[in-house]
Amino acid sequence: MDLGQINDAINGDRRSLARTLSAIENGSININDVKQNVKITNKLQAPNWQSLAITGAPGVGKSCLIDKLLSIWAGSGLKIALLAIDPSSPRTGGALLGDRVRITSVDDESLKDNIYIRSIATRKSSGNVPLIVADMVDFLHVAGWERVVIETVGSGQSEVRCAAIADRIVVVEGPARGDGVQAEKAGLLELADAVIVNKSDLSGAEKHAEELLESFELGLGDAPPVMLTSALNENGVAEAASVLLDLPDSGRSVRARWRERLLAHYERKILESPKLDDILSSLAIGSISIDDALNTLGGR
Numbered sequence: 001m002d003l004g005q006i007n008d009a010i011n012g013d014r015r016s017l018a019r020t021l022s023a024i025e026n027g028s029i030n031i032n033d034v035k036q037n038v039k040i041t042n043k044l045q046a047p048n049w050q051s052l053a054i055t056g057a058p059g060v061g062k063s064c065l066i067d068k069l070l071s072i073w074a075g076s077g078l079k080i081a082l083l084a085i086d087p088s089s090p091r092t093g094g095a096l097l098g099d100r101v102r103i104t105s106v107d108d109e110s111l112k113d114n115i116y117i118r119s120i121a122t123r124k125s126s127g128n129v130p131l132i133v134a135d136m137v138d139f140l141h142v143a144g145w146e147r148v149v150i151e152t153v154g155s156g157q158s159e160v161r162c163a164a165i166a167d168r169i170v171v172v173e174g175p176a177r178g179d180g181v182q183a184e185k186a187g188l189l190e191l192a193d194a195v196i197v198n199k200s201d202l203s204g205a206e207k208h209a210e211e212l213l214e215s216f217e218l219g220l221g222d223a224p225p226v227m228l229t230s231a232l233n234e235n236g237v238a239e240a241a242s243v244l245l246d247l248p249d250s251g252r253s254v255r256a257r258w259r260e261r262l263l264a265h266y267e268r269k270i271l272e273s274p275k276l277d278d279i280l281s282s283l284a285i286g287s288i289s290i291d292d293a294l295n296t297l298g299g300r
């Protein structure tokens with residue numbers, strides 16, 4: 001562990017920050033060791049939330065919307081970081097390129113000291129991505145980034161878990177396409193502390209917001225706020241930015257979120273167990289059962 005580099009990162013050096021995050025990403029340093037070994041000088045007031053996941057189907061406008069939100073929040077003096085989880089889809093060849101193009105707030109001279117952006121290429125990662133993301137969020141807080149936004153596509157278990165590690169989850173949807181509520185299918189809505197229907201400049205957005213409200217009314221617990229925005233013409237974005245900054249966690253999402261976190265940690269426990277190799281060999285020759293294996297790996 002390069003303590004000098006870690007201290008530089010904490011003291012604001014961006015290159016050291018990038019390197020430290022890479023070291024967390026590839027598993028060469030452990031966040032708990034870092035916390036034990038560095039003096040944490042950045043005393044942040046604990047805000048309402050420290051991490052906010054913005055999730056939803058590909059192409060609904062998450063990056064465009066985040067760009068506007070970052071401008072507003074950074075403009076009000078908050079230090080805000082974005083972790084863009086890159087599912088490395090063959091479609092885009094990786095969201096990095098797309099997001100670089102779409103996130104323009106970072107090019108603004110007056111804002112750039114308050115904004116830090118980092119992509120995480122999940123394809124290259126060997127470990128448990130949601131927990132790597134959680135560790136990176138942790139380090140960003142240590143390094144003085146008050147709020148961390150996580151952009152993740154809301155399909156696929158790992159992506160949903162990346163959202164579940166955040167303090168708050170916002171699900172972004174597009175206008176109605178006649179095939180019902182997308183996020184509902186992915187089990188995302190039960191995790192949502194707020195829902196944004198973006199592309200309100202297109203027809204079908206209001207109808208979709210109504211569909212969402214109806215589907216919440218059928219469910220249990222209090223419905224999260226449903227907001228309409230257009231990242232294109234900025235309608236509703238300032239309002240959304242202010243609601244999101246003070247967003248309470250909705251009671252209904254808490255259990256679902258803890259379930260995802262529990263599963264992520266359980267998986268890490270199994271994968272990082274020194275007994276895993278032996279257990280796999282025993283399973284392969286049939287000398288133990290799955291229950292035996294789980295008892296051994298899932299225990300202490």
Ligand SMILES: Nc1nc2c(ncn2[C@@H]2O[C@H](COP(=O)(O)OP(=O)(O)OP(=O)(O)O)[C@@H](O)[C@H]2O)c(=O)[nH]1
Nearest residue numbers: 057058059060061062063064198199200230231232
């Ligand atoms: N009409 C309209 N188009 C929008 C709006 N917001 C984004 N778009 C367009 O939608 C497309 C996708 O936007 P992105 O911000 O990249 O969407 P994303 O959800 O981040 O996509 P992935 O990262 O690939 O999942 C782009 O062509 C945007 O220009 C909006 O409010 N209205």
Ligand SMILES: [Mg+2]
Nearest residue numbers: 062063095099
């Ligand atoms: Mg995007």
